[in-house]
Amino acid sequence: MLNFTPTILKNLLSKSSTRLYPFETREPFKNVRGELKINIEECKLCGICAKKCPVNCIKVDKKTGLWEVNPFECVYCGICVDNCPTNCLYFKSEYQTPNQTKHLKTFHKIEKN
Numbered sequence: 001m002l003n004f005t006p007t008i009l010k011n012l013l014s015k016s017s018t019r020l021y022p023f024e025t026r027e028p029f030k031n032v033r034g035e036l037k038i039n040i041e042e043c044k045l046c047g048i049c050a051k052k053c054p055v056n057c058i059k060v061d062k063k064t065g066l067w068e069v070n071p072f073e074c075v076y077c078g079i080c081v082d083n084c085p086t087n088c089l090y091f092k093s094e095y096q097t098p099n100q101t102k103h104l105k106t107f108h109k110i111e112k113n
Contacts, residue, residue, distance in 0.1 A: 028093050033076045035092040036069060040107040042088040043067060049080035049089060065109040072102045 019026065028034065045067065047060040057073035058080060060066070081089045 022098060028095065032093055032095075033078055033091045034094045035096045036071065036074060036076065036080075037090055037092050038067060038069075038107055039088040039090075040067060040109050042086050043109060044086055045109060046085065048083050048085060052079050052083045054079060065111065066106065067109065068104045068106040070102075070104050071096055 045060055045062040045065065047062065050056070050058040050060045054077060055073050055075055057070045059068045076091070078091070081091060
């Protein structure tokens with residue numbers, strides 16, 4: 001026990017080596033793949049992103065104009081973003097905020113007449 005006393009005192013009196021997340025956040029790294037976003041107005045609902053997704057977390061229904069993603073299944077590999085023909089998918093440079101419940105992110109495309 002006496003061998004640990006200097007270490008204990010040093011740790012108690014020194015500055016904390018960790019951040020108090022989520023109160024203190026750090027600047028995201030350059031080119032980070034954060035939260036997956038879509039510009040639904042530019043989307044053609046072709047479904048290529050859903051076909052290329054390795055974990056099938058994207059669902060596209062062209063008939064109803066529905067595009068949804070399950071962010072808790074997504075591995076943020078970027079294959080859907082790379083294969084999107086209209087470049088409407090992109091990664092936000094910030095991470096997703098912590099949630100207590102799992103939910104789908106759903107977007108409806110409204111057709112203009």
